Amino acid sequence: MWTSQERKRVDTCDVVIVGAGLVGAAVAAHLAQNGIGTAVLEARSVAGGATGRSAGMVLTGLPGHYNWAASAYGRQKAQEIWALTIEGRERLVEMANRLNVPVQHTGSLALAVEETEADALRESAVLLQEDGFEARFNPRDILDRGFCAALRQPDDVTVDAAELTRALLDSSGVTVHEGTEVYDLEPEGDNVRVWAQGRTVLCNAVVLAVNGYAPLLDSYFADKVAPTRSLVFATDPLDGMVLDVPCSADYGYETCRQLPGRRLLLSSWRRPRTGGGQEPEADLDDVVQLGLARFAERHFPDIKVAGAERWSGVMGFTDDGLPLVGTLPHLPQVYFAVGLGGRGLPWAFVAAERLIALMWRDADPGILSAQRLGGTAAL
Ligand SMILES: Cc1cc2nc3c(=O)[nH]c(=O)nc-3n(C[C@H](O)[C@H](O)[C@H](O)COP(=O)(O)OP(=O)(O)OC[C@H]3O[C@@H](n4cnc5c(N)ncnc54)[C@H](O)[C@@H]3O)c2cc1C
Helix, strand or coil: CCCCCCCCEEEEEEEEEECCCHHHHHHHHHHHHCCCCEEEECCCCCCCCHHHHCCCEECCCCCCCHHHHHHHHCHHHHHHHHHHHHHHHHHHHHHHHHCCCCEECCCEEEEECCHHHHHHHHHHHHHHHHCCCCCEEECCCCCCCCCCEEEEECCCEEECHHHHHHHHHHHHCCEEECCCCEEEEEEECCEEEEEECCEEEEEEEEEECCHHHHHHHCHHHCCCCEEEEEEEEEEEECCCCCCCCCEEECCCCEEEEECCCCEEEEEEECCCCCCCCCCCHHHHHHHHHHHHHHHHHHHCCCCCCCCCEEEEEEEEECCCCCCEEEEECCEEEEEEEECCHHHHHHHHHHHHHHHHHHHHHCCCCHHHEHHHHCCCCCC
């Protein structure tokens, strides 16, 4: 009598990538280009996770303002983080151009919702300029929507992240198995056996690109990646353009952007819980929905938001807000780039590059290394 696992379809390949978001797609494209036999296993559909639900804003830096980052991380590390997000944006734009995926070169605004935040933006602008970054502070409510001040980052862009992910995977020629959730990874000699819905794959190495779902796949991530939900309201197309630039507000907890088709997107998320684990969904949905509805009422009272389409997605946050790149201590053939956070689009290409350098050359992932979080992360 065969067990259900023995009846599964058995495949082999060089590398299995788990997760077809932007990170998984970026890694897949690179491996395929270098002749590595690669397969992608995706629980839902291509870009069915955070990537496809994102607002598509490719913004420099982290959600907190630069003055906060300079004191939280130290000036030099804050500078390195901001520079890396610029590098990630440039990689993303290069790739989008190569694949004919439209990119809107809009710049972005960070908006202050109170005077204290306006002070933070003023100070951040000074520090950013001293550190060689483009940033312009304006002490007025330039959108005339009840904000106190604005900081403009002129080189930020927007993109349809799902379209970019699909284009990357299509151009790579890599086979993507959708509806194929991976539920176990097991050593087998020098190889890894990947157990998934409907199939099992024996491979030399695995790449986990599962972002906020990492703790569900391996307990190593339980205290390192906190799943956090973000919510989007998307209005019907408006008569005209009310926002020609994507904005983040309230220390990055709310964002707003009008799509080329004139729909207005309003998005919000809540501080992650520390210690990992799933968020209690009902409680979180209430808090985030209420906060986002209040933001809309206060700053977009002229726009009908009630009845807008809503969607949410899970993001993975690390305690220090930076992605996590490394290998599993108990399964060193399993590489990961997870915990991309609320501004993961510019990080995606940086995290993918660091992961590939770790795979090929055993190169230290630097500030993205999992070793920084202590514990038993082995590289
Ligand atoms: C509502 C929302 C709005 C956002 N807006 C922005 C924004 O404007 N700008 C920005 O920079 N960032 C934004 N983000 C964050 C950004 O989308 C993410 O940081 C980024 O897309 C992460 O990419 P990823 O490939 O790491 O993860 P994901 O896109 O989440 O991909 C992970 C994939 O792994 C799959 N998966 C998980 N577990 C398994 C398993 N066991 N087996 C197989 N497959 C599995 C998932 O289905 C998913 O497709 C937003 C996020 C959300 C949720």
